[in-house]
Amino acid sequence: MLHALKDINLTSITDRMPRTSFLPGYELLNLKGSSQAQLHERAYALSRRNFGKEVFVRGVVELSNFCRQNCSYCGMRRDNRALERFRANYEPVAEMLIHHRPQSITDINIQTGEDPIAIRKVVLPLIRAVRKETSLGISVCLGSLSSELYAELQEAGASVYILKFETADNSHYQAMQSPGTLPERIQRIRHLVDNGWRVSSGFIAGLPGQGERELLANFRLASELPLSGCSVSPFIPGDETPQADAPSADIDLTLNCMAALRLMRPDWVIPAVSALNLSEPGAGYRRGLRTGANLVTINLTPEEIRDDYLLYKRERFIMTEERILEAISAEGLRPSKIGLAEFYRTQSLSGEAIPVPAAKVA
Ligand code: SAM
Secondary structure, X not given: OHHHHHHOOHHHOOOOOOOOOOOOOHHHHOOOHHHHHHHHHHHHHHHHHHHOOXXXXXXXXXXXXXXXXXXXXXXXXXXXXXXXXXEOOHHHHHHHHHHOOOOOOOEEEEEEOOOHHHHHHHHHHHHHHHHHHOOOXXXXXXXXXXXXXXXXXXXXXXXXXXXXXXXXXXXXXHHOXXXXXXXXXXXXHHHHHHOOOEEEEEEEEOOOOOOHHXXXXXXXXXXXXXXXXXXXXXXXXXXXXOOOOOOOOOHHHHHHHHHHHHHHOOOOEOEOOOOHHHHOOXXXXXXXXXXXXXXXXXXXXXXXXXOOOOOOOOOOOOOOHHHHHHHHHHOOOEEOOOOHHHHXXXXXXXXXXXXXXXXXXX
């Protein structure tokens, strides 16, 4: 099995090397035991070389579970009539973010189902208020929207867009009823980058129907896109979805995918997603931090609406500030004082530091 690791020689990667020509094979993604441990150590070492012990800490607020899409794996799909739908009021959320947010967060991520009404009524006013009153970096994860709406969000003050391609195989994408078509989703990612956004994308490991071909396609597509970050989420069968009876993703496959992304792109921001803890209760999240992740997320969604933001199941594992800080400190890591949006402002798209012009001497 070890020969799968010979594809990449860590010592040949110089400090702050932004990208490698590495693409994982199927064998590497299925490593277990000591070869897997070695893979994860290599990914972890690359993260530390590029980012030190710091991890970015972002707060997420989930503000609407209305969705016009019908992804067969997602509990918020429009055909799920069992779900009580909500749109949050932006004022209390703004008040919390401006005056009562956890000290450790430098950025927020605003997430909704694909709901243009919520964007106008809730998201845009919230971004304007946060931009005016705080220096928080603002990420959004709002789905496939029009270029006009993207421009309004950017104008309001958001600078990072999370738009996952979900699965990089055309027919698999269609079978999963993911938003629109795969070429359209990719075109949107490119459009966002062309218009000055930093884009993080991603895919779901262990989706029903994902064989070797579909899995490997995700790495090829990720390597071709102009991304600043990429995530791997473990598939968790969603209640009230056509995939409710499918098996959950294998945690080892998910972590190996994360490690492979890190080997491909030492400069990428790779999140430890909270679903890792559903995949392996009690340990999955911390294993993600040991596999090259350098972004963690504190859930700040108001309690009264959190249960209805249903990606998977009603029993969610809520990542509070306390849990996040405990997990990162247990792994010898610490919250970054530099925010994610601020970090991106100082890096070129290829991951190199942008030289700061010398201050003018009067
Ligand atoms: N509507 C927005 C969009 O399309 O990007 C953002 C919200 S959507 C719920 C966020 C992400 O949740 C999706 O991109 C998908 O990858 C993930 N997701 C949904 N259901 C999932 C499941 N059952 N298992 C793992 N990830 C899932």
